[in-house]
Every structure is written in structure tokens, then in C-alpha cells.
Amino acid sequence: xxxxxxxxxxxxxxxxxxxxxxxxxxTLRALLDDLExxxxxxxxxxxxxxxxxxxVNVYLNDEDVRxxxxxxxxxxxxxxxxVLPAVAGG
Amino acid sequence: MLRIRQDLVDxxxxxxxxxxxxxxxxxxxxxxxADLPDRFIPMLNAARSPTFYEFDSMDLLRLYRAMDDNDExxxxxxxxxxxxxxxxxxxxxxxxxxxxxxxxVVSTRETGAGDGPFELRSYRIVDGVxxxxxxxxx
Numbered sequence: 001x002x003x004x005x006x007x008x009x010x011x012x013x014x015x016x017x018x019x020x021x022x023x024x025x026x027t028l029r030a031l032l033d034d035l036e037x038x039x040x041x042x043x044x045x046x047x048x049x050x051x052x053x054x055x056v057n058v059y060l061n062d063e064d065v066r067x068x069x070x071x072x073x074x075x076x077x078x079x080x081x082x083v084l085p086a087v088a089g090g
Numbered sequence: 091m092l093r094i095r096q097d098l099v100d101x102x103x104x105x106x107x108x109x110x111x112x113x114x115x116x117x118x119x120x121x122x123x124a125d126l127p128d129r130f131i132p133m134l135n136a137a138r139s140p141t142f143y144e145f146d147s148m149d150l151l152r153l154y155r156a157m158d159d160n161d162e163x164x165x166x167x168x169x170x171x172x173x174x175x176x177x178x179x180x181x182x183x184x185x186x187x188x189x190x191x192x193x194x195v196v197s198t199r200e201t202g203a204g205d206g207p208f209e210l211r212s213y214r215i216v217d218g219v220x221x222x223x224x225x226x227x228x
Contacts, residue, residue, distance in 0.1 A: 055187070
């Protein structure tokens with residue numbers, strides 16, 4: 001078992017076009033570090049020094065992790081993590 | 091070039107007028123690979139602002155799940171400008187994250203919520219670069 005991570009179109013350049021990849025880790029932070037080992041560059045598109053980027057939404061199953069514990073949210077095998085860029089503008 | 095049906099253009103303009111003076115926003119989904127907008131999906135502007143729009147985070151998740159289930163993509167992402175021209179703002183460019191989408195901007199600055207002339211233009215926004223494109227009504 002692993003954690004499925006759904007990748008938005010704009011980040012599929014880091015996953016050879018794959019719409020979903022698998023990873024492991026006990027928290028979202030560890031999971032993103034694990035993804036970076038196989039998909040170099042993807043980490044900094046989701047995370048900056050302050051935590052999750054403002055323009056990127058990350059969901060654990062059906063919940064926005066901002067309403068959980070952000071990048072420290074606990075994840076487990078069988079979970080689905082979805083990454084979606086915000087749709088916004090001025 | 092954006093090819094789009096007249097009824098979908100009318101739907102964008104109606105939504106923009108209904109939400110004026112706040113910005114209106116939404117998506118027109120279409121079959122993956124066809125580059126043809128088909129399913130009109132007006133979205134709530136969670137910012138409820140005359141100068142900013144943002145899809146609600148949970149609405150965004152439901153929207154993308156539904157499109158995935160239907161094998162659709164966001165062919166058009168539209169929003170309104172209510173006091174300025176129909177040209178992408180710096181904020182629009184900084185958030186643009188669908189390189190395959192047509193970004194449609196409609197301006198209601200002339201008539202507000204009423205009938206009359208409007209400005210509706212379409213763009214690609216890729217890697218921070220704006221390219222305007224023609225709109226063909228089909």
C-alpha cells in the first residue's frame with residue numbers, strides 16, 4: 001500500500017505526464033520529500049519556506065489540509081492526496 | 091483561437107452582469123483533447139470582491155473530480171472585470187495555472203448589470219506570458 005498523489009496538469013512535467021503517482025510518509029511534509037526523490041523539482045512548486053504555497057491547494061481525501069494541520073497533516077497508506085492550483089485572479 | 095458557441099458566450103455575459111459589481115468567475119468544461127468548450131459551470135466567487143476572484147477550495151475539488159469523472163478538462167476559465175478593460179491583470183497572470191486553457195475576460199465596466207455593449211476577449215497565459223487570440227463563434 002502507498003499514498004496516491006493526484007498531480008495537476010501544470011505539474012505533470014515533473015511526473016512524465018502521469019496524472020497520479022505514489023509516495024510514502026507519515027505526514028504531508030514527509031510525503032512531499034519522498035516525491036521529490038523521484039520527481040525532482042516538484043517539491044518547490046508546492047511548498048515554500050513558509051509552508052504550503054498560497055496558490056496551491058492540497059487535499060487529504062475530501063479535506064483541504066489548511067483546515068487540518070497543513071504540511072504537518074498526518075497521512076497513511078490508502079489515503080489520496082490531491083494537489084490543485086488555486087483558480088483565482090484579479 | 092477560441093471556438094465557442096454563442097449560447098456559451100451569452101452565459102458568460104449574463105453571469106458577469108448578474109454578479110456586477112463583484113467579479114464573476116467560472117469554467118466551461120469540454121472533452122479532453124477536443125479544445126471545444128461545452129459544459130457551462132458558473133462558480134461562486136469566494137472572495138466576493140470587485141477586484142479579486144477565487145474559486146472556493148472545496149468547490150474547486152468537486153469541480154476537478156467531476157471533470158475527471160467525465161474525462162473533461164477546463165477548456166475555458168472565465169472571469170469578469172467590473173471597472174477595467176478585458177485584459178488579464180498582473181494578478182491574473184500570477185495565478186494562471188492551466189496552460190491549455192483559454193482565459194476569457196469579460197468587462198462590464200460600460201453597462202454594469204444592464205444590457206448593452208460589453209468587451210469579451212480570450213487569452214492564453216503560459217509561463218507568465220499573455221497571448222491574445224481570436225474568438226470564433228460557431
